[in-house]
Amino acid sequence: MKQSIGFSLLIFSLFSAPAFAGEGDSAMERVRIPALQGGTQVHWKLGKGIVFKKGENQATLYGHLLQRFDMIAGDLPQNKTDFAIKEARIGLKAKIGHETKLKLIVDGASTTSVKDAWIEQRLWHNNQMGISIRAGQQKPLFGREQTGSSTKRLFTDSSLASGTFSGQRSRGANLILSGMENRLHVFAGAFNSTIAKGTRLSGQGEDSSNADVKLNYGIGATLDSDNKGGLSRMGFSQGDLKRSEDLRWSIGAGVWIGNEGTGVDSQSISFNISAAVKINGISGMLDFFLRSAEVDGGTADASATGFTLQGTYTTESMWVFGGRYSWVDIDDDTGVNPLISVTTHSSGGSSLSANGNASEITIMGGKFFNGHKHKVLVDFTLQNIDPDSGSSIDNILFKVSHLIVL
Numbered sequence: 001m002k003q004s005i006g007f008s009l010l011i012f013s014l015f016s017a018p019a020f021a022g023e024g025d026s027a028m029e030r031v032r033i034p035a036l037q038g039g040t041q042v043h044w045k046l047g048k049g050i051v052f053k054k055g056e057n058q059a060t061l062y063g064h065l066l067q068r069f070d071m072i073a074g075d076l077p078q079n080k081t082d083f084a085i086k087e088a089r090i091g092l093k094a095k096i097g098h099e100t101k102l103k104l105i106v107d108g109a110s111t112t113s114v115k116d117a118w119i120e121q122r123l124w125h126n127n128q129m130g131i132s133i134r135a136g137q138q139k140p141l142f143g144r145e146q147t148g149s150s151t152k153r154l155f156t157d158s159s160l161a162s163g164t165f166s167g168q169r170s171r172g173a174n175l176i177l178s179g180m181e182n183r184l185h186v187f188a189g190a191f192n193s194t195i196a197k198g199t200r201l202s203g204q205g206e207d208s209s210n211a212d213v214k215l216n217y218g219i220g221a222t223l224d225s226d227n228k229g230g231l232s233r234m235g236f237s238q239g240d241l242k243r244s245e246d247l248r249w250s251i252g253a254g255v256w257i258g259n260e261g262t263g264v265d266s267q268s269i270s271f272n273i274s275a276a277v278k279i280n281g282i283s284g285m286l287d288f289f290l291r292s293a294e295v296d297g298g299t300a301d302a303s304a305t306g307f308t309l310q311g312t313y314t315t316e317s318m319w320v321f322g323g324r325y326s327w328v329d330i331d332d333d334t335g336v337n338p339l340i341s342v343t344t345h346s347s348g349g350s351s352l353s354a355n356g357n358a359s360e361i362t363i364m365g366g367k368f369f370n371g372h373k374h375k376v377l378v379d380f381t382l383q384n385i386d387p388d389s390g391s392s393i394d395n396i397l398f399k400v401s402h403l404i405v406l
Contacts, residue, residue: 047373047405049091059094064151064405066109072348074383074395080348085109086401087150091116098122115169120176129179137171140195140218141187141233142254144274144287145308148236152372154312155238156379156399157347160326160360161306164198164345165270165289172215176234182227185234188219194258196270196291198304198328198342220254220272231276238285239312239320240278241371248278260293266340268293268302281314293340300336305329318368329357349383349395356387360397373405 040054049062066087073079091105099122105115118136125131141147143166145158158167172191178184194216222233230237231250240248251274258268270291277284288307294300306329312322328344332355343353352358364379381397 047370049406056097057095059092061090061092062406063088063090064403066150066401066403068156068399068401070348071398072395074349075393076350076395089115129177132176132178133173134176135173137169138174139169140172140174140189140191140256141220142166142195142218142256142270143272143289144233144236144250144252144276144285145238147233148238151403151405152230152235152237154320154322154366154377155310155324155362155364156377156401159287159308159310159324160344160346160358161289161308161328162287162326163347164304164306164328164342165196165272165291167197167345168193168195170195170216174218180223183224184221185232186221188217190215190217192216194260194268195256196258196342197345199260199340214259216259217257218254220252222250222252224248224250231278233274236276236285237372238283239314239322239372240281240283241314241318241368243281243314243316244278245280250276258293260340265296266293266337267296268340281316282311283314284311285309291342295337295340298337300333302332302336302341304331304342312364314368318371320364320366320368322364324362324364325359326362327357327359328352330355344385346383348397348399349381350385350393352385352387354387354389356385356389358383358385360384372403375403377401377403 038054040052043051043053049060052059064087065085068084068086070080070082070084086109087107088109089105089107091103093101093103095101101120103116103118107113107115114137116138118134118138120132120134122130122132139147143162145162146166157163170191170193172189174187174189177186192215220233224231225248229235231248233250233252253274254272256270258270260266260268268291270289273288275286286307286309289305291304293302306327308324308326310322310324312320314320330342330352332341344351344358346360360381360383362379362381364377366375366377368375378400383395383397385393
């Protein structure tokens with residue numbers, strides 16, 4: 001009982017002290033907690049969380065809420081309207097000196113799930129380059145769009161192509177080399193499971209062991225025009241909210257070697273080429289994917305191709321408008337094992353699970369109240385599913401999302 005009362009008083013002192021500090025105190029310097037004595041500074045700013053800082057060490061506690069309205073109609077067995085809490089996340093990120101970083105994110109939107117849980121340790125560096133290792137559950141850095149946080153998107157969901165060929169977190173380790181004033185990043189890693197949301201494996205992505213008991217491998221590189229952030233596939237941020245007058249660009253490529261299957265030995269190899277540009281409020285992004293897979297000892301080949309092309313414009317008053325086209329084609333040999341094939345991963349409507357192609361044309365608009373930290377986005381998508389055998393399917397997806405980061 002005493003322990004419970006003590007904990008309650010600690011929480012009360014943390015959150016009530018700023019309330020009594022007065023309207024003129026924008027920071028939390030007047031917080032007085034014994035555990036934080038000795039020069040520790042505490043600050044809070046909307047969108048940046050509560051920051052604890054002492055010397056070169058810093059920890060940030062933050063959270064975000066993403067809610068959305070969906071209306072989906074068309075050639076479906078039943079049309080859909082729905083309000084949903086898509087994400088309700090609490091995160092902790094920390095820097096210990098200049099050598100160690102860590103990140104932990106937990107999502108409680110449906111069932112509680114650990115999203116990110118990794119530690120990055122710098123192994124060596126000089127004035128020109130450095131080598132680090134990031135170990136734990138993470139985004140393996142395959143595909144540009146999916147490297148960025150869901151809070152950094154300009155559309156209510158990830159695109160059809162990136163959601164099919166990438167997008168899953170996995171447990172493993174990435175060795176990262178950074179050079180050219182932090183403009184060049186080269187990475188190579190080993191992970192438990194596939195990162196393609198479109199695969200039909202039951203054990204995949206985050207919170208999953210490797211069902212095939214063999215590791216998957218990824219290698220890649222990105223080169224940016226500058227080191228100001230938001231361009232690199234190390235953490236892509238969509239749009240040009242700062243309206244830079246200088247042309248900013250980034251190019252990257254990656255390879256994913258998968259050992260997949262449940263009760264069957266199979267391999268896959270996927271290639272990704274990506275690029276991004278930003279200038280004067282205008283931004284553009286290209287994400288291209290090519291995948292091939294086969295079963296050991298078999299002749300059947302499962303192959304798929306896809307790409308996303310998008311562009312947006314952000315006004316000086318922080319309104320944003322844009323469009324996106326995303327396309328996926330599946331071309332499997334007859335009799336291919338379904339465990340190594342892909343099915344398009346869409347955030348609504350219908351999926352393509354056989355030979356043919358699927359496409360989504362999306363137009364969007366939105367308003368930033370505090371950059372990517374607080375925004376409302378609206379998009380309208382025309383979805384077409386055109387299998388080689390069977391009738392074509394056309395759907396309309398209308399979505400409104402509201403995001404706030406505390």
